[in-house]
Amino acid sequence: MATQTKTYETSIRLTKTASEKMRGFGISERSFFMADQPFQVFLERYPSTADGSLSVALLFSSEQTDRLTDKAAGQAAVLHCVFANHQLLVTNVTLRKAYQALGTNWQREESIQFNNSRDPVPVAFMNLINRMTPAKERSDYVKKRISSWEGYLKIQEQGMDIPDIKTGYSNLAFNHDFSRITLTGCRMEEREWKSLRNLSVRLTGIYGDVGTVLKTKNRAIEIELNPFIIKQMREKAQALHKREVVFSNFAALSQVRRLRQGFTNLEKGLAVNPQLDRLLFEERPNVAALKELPKLTFHNRLNEFQQQAVTGAMSAEDLYVIQGPPGTGKTTVISEICLQNAKKGLRTLVASQSNLAVDNALGRLLAHKDIRILRVGRTESIEEDGQKFIEENVGQYWKDHTLKEITAQYEARTVREKEVAEKLETTEQAYAELQPVFEKWQQAVEDKKAAKAKQQDLRVSMETWQNKERARELEQRQAVNHKQSTEEKIKNLHAAIDKAQNLLDSGQGAEWFEQQRQQTQVSIEQLERAREAKKLSEQLAVLRRDMELIEEKRDEVMARAQEKQAVLETVEDMKKVDSLLDVMAQQKIEEMPAIAFSLSKLDMIRDKVAERKKLEAYNTSVTSAIGYVENLLTAAGIDVAQVKERALSQAESFTSANIDEFLEKLRAMLKSSQQIESAVLTKALIGLYKRQNDIWRRGAMLKAADVYIEESKRAFAQLKKALCGELDKQRQSYLALDERGLEQFERKREELSRIERQAGTLSVSIDVPEDVEQAIADHQNQLAQLEKDQAEFSQAAAKLEQLQADLLAEQTGLEKAEQRINDVTAQLGEAIQRLKDKQQELQELESILSTDPEAAYEETAKQLASLSFDMESLKQEQKNFPLLQSVQKQWIALLESASDHDLDEIRKLYIKHANVIGTTCVASARKDFQDNYPVFDVVIVDEVSKATPPELLLPMLKGKKVILVGDHHQLPPLLGNDTLEETLEEMIKENSGFEEKRELEKLLEESLFERLYKNLPDTNKTMLAIQYRMHKDIMEAISPFYKDENVQLQCGLADSDTDRDHYLESATVKRHNHLMWLDLPNEPAFFEERMSGGKSLCNPSELAEISRLLIELNESVAEAKTAGRIPADELKTVGVISFYGEQVKRLQRMIDQELRLPHLMLRTGTVDRFQGSEMEIILLSMVRNNHNDRGDIGFAKDYRRLNVALSRAKQLLVMVGSSEMFTKQAKKQQTKQMYQHVLDIAEQKHGVKVLQKG
Known part of the structure; x- marks a missing residue:
């Protein structure tokens, strides 16, 4: 139900029909507008009208309807409205029963104030309704989706119209564990017998349903008892005065x-x-x-x-x-x-x-x-764990539980009073002893704080001196660098002065420089001519090599052209197709369309000629056979003309293989020494006529032999012509290549002549060095150096004077640099000494700071605080003792004396406030x-x-x-x-x-x-991935069923071997065994049996093996008790389960009638029935064992059923069945793999025992 956040005020209009309806219900139109408070109305949107108008119902509760009229008589008003011209128009008014649900999820509760103005409906109100999904639409959606669940109800409704069946019985018998009874001597009609299954059962003299009919057989009715009725049945069943039973379907009907x-x-x-x-x-x-x-x-x-x-x-x-x-x-x-x-x-x-x-x-x-737990349900259906939480018991449960808790606290507090006094004295003494220790550590902490402050000041001072040291070191380096730089400059100035003086003293003038320059320039020009001549020589060599290659290529091309001409002349004389094909292969001629067509034509002609020859051979053989058989039949008085007419009445086609086979069989029959019946010969003659007719029909479709010969000659001539054409194309292409080569050769020869003429104009008068380029570069460098030396010579006198002045200035700077180095070195020595002194002082402080008095101080402070808190708590507890004891004593007295009325009041309060x-x-x-x-x-x-x-x-x-x-x-x-x-x-x-x-x-x-x-x-799901039930060996068998989950199944037992030890040692089962497969052969002696007229199966071989194993387990439990591994009064819980109900029945019968197993607590059931249960040991009878081609293993193919079967055991799981049946013969590969995994795990754990016949 929505929470109202605002009130909508809207006008409302009524149609004539709506007004008349309202008057008929005693509702005044003015009552909507005169109300002093808004109406609380439930809105339910209808599907839009035919013209697309928005439609809505306004539903009033019975309380709100009473504000409109006093004639509603417990009914509630509904206004059916549409939005027309921005007005809320009421088209109809109805009344609904007050008990009908309001505030459904398809409705919305809103506060609405109605007025009779003509103002349009507020946009916010219209938008509110527009956003709602029509109730019918939501309801139809649910109906459509929920229809997929209808099948469950239809199954349960099968046969629900059965009336109660009441009858007497002559005898009532229990099974071994009183979980079932069998009634005999009932008198009913045949149709009633057939309808008993799954009906609930009531016995006169026993309150409530006693159970459900499992099956009927031979006029005996087997009934599974409800767990809560077993005790009552054991006490009363045999003493019932009236032996009368009622079979009813009421419980099932009620449930549906x-x-x-x-x-x-x-x-x-x-x-x-x-x-x-x-x-x-x-x-x-x-x-x-x-x-x-x-x-x-x-x-x-x-x-x-x-x-x-x-x-x-x-x-x-x-x-x-x-x-x-x-x-x-x-x-x-x-x-x-x-x-x-x-x-x-x-x-x-x-x-x-x-x-x-x-x-x-x-x-x-x-x-x-x-x-506060409350268990709701039929008392007799509720298990023992839930009985204390049912309505009639919760008052007593709360009283007993509370009394037990308070009594325990009261008795504990009596003992506690003396303990508190002793503990208080001990605590006060410990506090007094700890106080001086606390003060000592407190002083140590203060000393450390002072050292910490001094350390900070010292570090600041050291940092200042370190900065001074770094600054003086920097100044020292700079002064030394400056001195070294000045010395290097003085050295360079001396060298420059010497060079200038030498140049002035050399006597070289302008004429000398000009002569040297001209000689160098002439050498450069000669070298450049030599370089050009060398380049032309290289080009001539390349051209001559290219011309030689062109000549070689032309010779090769002409040889190929001549070869093609020779082949052409050879082809003209060829008479066989294979020779032409050889030429095509040798000359690498592709099958062009013309060639392919001619070859295909020749192949077709060859096939037709071969077929004609074969048909002629068949015709000879068949005609000969017909003549022979006709003579035999004519001698026997058979009219062969009629036989032929009958044979040829309908044409048939025969393959060559069929004709060969028929003739071979006919020859064998005719050669036989036995007399052949006329009917057989007639049948053979018909076959001959039909085949002769087919041979003639096929022969008529072929041409004469000489026609095929002429066609063959034409096709061969066409093939030869096409092949010659391709060869001539190849020859022509080679001739064209030769022409292009000749043109290329002539162009090269012309270029050669031109370059030879150009090379003849170049002559050199000097010895040409091997590396001309380097020689040219060297001479050019010499020319540049001459120009540079000439320029320097002209400026040498002025430069010498300037260099001497610079030398004097640098020598003065060198003296100043040496003095600065001495000053800075002295300052640096002072800074280093100061730092050494402060470092010594810092080390002394750090020895104080390396101690840790804070931990001892904090620990001592905590101990003091704890002791102080304990003292105060103990004192407060001493003070509260009398009051608490008094209050609890009163509670104990009140609870012990609680009357039935008190318990009833407690029960009501408990139920009212129950939260689970x-x-x-x-x-x-x-x-x-x-x-x-x-x-x-x-x-x-x-x-x-x-x-x-x-x-x-x-x-x-x-x-x-x-x-x-x-x-x-x-x-x-x-x-x-x-x-x-x-x-x-x-x-x-x-x-x-x-x-x-x-x-x-x-x-x-x-x-x-x-x-x-x-x-x-x-975010909305979790898999619990740690299991605590079964030994890890058993868990490994079911792990693949969960392999596709985000996490893998894990074993939560710290030590599986200890926590899930079954303590048994026998011929079959050893202490280390937890997963076993007793493997029966896949042989007829061990096969399954199907019940006559039934769908269930059993396996006698597995029954015998399980009987033997149960006896062995019982004996090994007895031995474990004697050895002290198992308590003497403990029973080992064993579940014997199977995929098939018939096998379970036989197992139960065997346990009841043939075995005595005092050390085992046994329970049987199908795997499906055992879901949710667990036992220490599980024996699984797998039943299926056959040689059917289908490889059907029935219910056992469902991995979920196998998962349940394997996961019921805590300590030991024993599977009894044929591994070959399940791992090799199962129909689906996935099923085989599923069982193969279990077998592999059992083998790894040494748990597979192969059983043999006998």
Whole structure:
């Protein structure tokens, strides 16, 4: 229901029909406008009208309707409106029953003030309605999606119209563990006998239903008893005065009605969470973002995955899914979530398909002051763990629990009073002894603080002197560098002065420089002519080499052209196709279209000629045979003309192979010494006529031999012509290449003549060096140096005077630099000495600072504070003792003397404030439960995999938030006593047009839980990945079933061998064995047997092996007790299970009638029935063993069934069956691999025992 944030004021208009309706209901139009307070109205949008107008219903509650009229008589008004011309127009007025639901998810509650103005409807009000989804649209969406679940209800509704059957019985017998009874001597009609299966059973003299009919056989009725009735049955059954029984379908009918009501409530939008339908049916549910929570404090010991699941479930706003593989602590997680919810003031519903699962979950809840558990349901259906939480017992439970807690505290406090006095004296003495130690460490801390301050000042001073040291070192380096630079300059000046003086003294003048320059220039020109002549010589060599290559290429091309001419002349004389093909291969001639056509034509002619010859041979043989057989038949008086007419009445075609085979058989028959009957000869003659006719028909389609010869000659001539054409093309291409070569040769020769003429004009009068380029470069450098030397000579006198002046200035600077170095060196020495002194002082301070008095001081201070706090607490506790003892004594007295009235009041208060309610899925739809508990903050559904979607829906409708706990890698729910596969198969047999077949098959492939788990974001799901049930060897067998999950299954047992030790030693089972496969041969002596007229199977060989093994286990338990490994009064729990019900029945019969096993506590059942249970030892009878081609292993092919079968055992799992059947003969490769993995693990653990016949 929406929270109102504002009031909408709108005008309202009425049609004539609406006005008349209102007057008829006693409602005045003015009552809408005269109201002093706004109306609280529920808006429900209708689909738009035919003209597209917005349409809406305004629904008034009965209280709001009473404001309009006093004649409503408990009914509520509904205004049916459309928006026309921006006005709210009421087109009709109706009254609805007050008890009909208001505030559904398809409606919105708003505050509205009506007026009679003509103002348009506020835009905000129109937009509000426009944004709403029409209620019918949402309802239709739910109907469409929920129809996929109809199949479950149709299955359960089969045969629901059976009336109660009442009859007497003559005898009642129990089975070995009192879980079933068998009635005999009942008197009923045949149709009644056939309808008994799955009906509930009541016995006169026993209150309530005693159980459900399992089967009828030979006029005996086997009934599975309800667990809560077993004790009453053992006490009363044999003493019943009236032997009368009633078989009824009432319980099943009631359950289906509740399931259908769940559908209806979802369609009407009555789910507490308005988005429930979207969460259930959308491919990828759009869940709300998780809210941020402070770090949780957990009350159970949880592993990382359990903590993640609890944290995620608490953070989720609408939906959270927890996948719990076998033994991973799902119930512990549920318990923790309930406790966390209770601490937050939230009410939680814990629901499951079975009473056992609900009671198991509630039984694990810790006794905590914030938890108030209430178990709702039929008292007789509730397990022992849940009995203390039922309504009639919670008052007594709370009283007993509280009295126990207070009494324990009262008695403990009496002892505590003396302890407190002694502890107070000891604490005061310890405080006095610790005080001087504290003061000593306090002074040490102060000393260290002073040293720390002095250290800081010293470091600042040291840093100042270090800066001075660095500055003086820098000045020293700079002064030394300056001195070295000045000395280098003086050296260079002396060299320059010497050079200038030498130049002036050399006597070289302007004429000398000009003469040297001219000589050098002439040498350069000669060298350049030599370089050009060398370049032309190289070009001439290249041209001559190119001309030689061209001549060689032309010679090669002309040889090829002549070769092609020779081949052409040869081809003209060739007479065979193979010769032409050889030429094509040798000359690399491709099959051009003309050549390919001629070759194809020749091949076709050759085939036709061959076919003609073959037909002629056939005709000769067949004609000869016809003549021979005609003579035989004519001699026998048979009219061969009629035979021929009959044979040729219908034409047939025969292959050559057929004709050969027929003639061969005919020859063999005719050569036989036995007399041949006329009928056989007639049949043979007909065959000959037909084949002769076919040979003639095929021959008529062929041409004469000489025609084919002429065609062959023409085709050969065409082939030769095409081949010659290709050869001539090749010859012409070579001649063209030769022409181009000649042209290229002439161009090269002309260029050669031109270069030779140019080279003749170049002559050199000097010796040409080997490297001309380098010689030219050297002479050019000499020319440049001459010009430079000439320039320097002209400026030498002025430069000498300037150099001498510069030398004097630099010598003065050198003296100043040497004086600066001496000054800086003295200052640097002073700084270094000061730093040494301060470093010594710093080391002395650091020895003080290296001590750690703070830790001792802090520790001593903590001890003093703790002792002080303890003293005050003990004193306060001493002071409070009398008051607390007095109050608790009064409470004890009150609780011990509590009357029935007191207990009833406690019960009422407890129920009112109960915050964890437990019930089954179906029971959550009972009317009393609906009335008392309509809404829960959180709904937790456990064992989701074992419930059908209609069952799951019932509790989910009640929750603001839903948490689903299950495992889609385990089996889907049972329907009655059958698996979903069995039920579906049976219904399709009875009704091949069963409409929901496909939907149910989809649910077999992927359950609701699996779809949600796969499609929800990672934030809204967790897999519990640490299992604590089974030995790690057993866990390895089921690990592949979870390989596609984000995390892999792990073993949480610290030491599997110790924690899951079965303590047994026998001929078959050793202490180290935890996973075993007793392997039976895949031979007829060990094959399965199918029950006559039934669908179930059994395997006598496996029965015998299990009998032997049970006796051996019983003896080994006895031996372990004698050896002290097992307590003498302990029974080893053993589950004997199978995939097939018939095998289970025979196992049970064998245990009841043939075996005596005092040291074992045995339970049998199908794998499907055993889901959710665990035993120390599990024996699995696999049953299937055959040589059928189909390789069918029935139910055992479902990996989920194998997962359940393997994961029931805690200490030891023994599989009994043929490994070859399951790992090699199974139909699907995936199935083979699944069982091969189990076999491989068993072999690795030395657990495979191959059994032989006898």
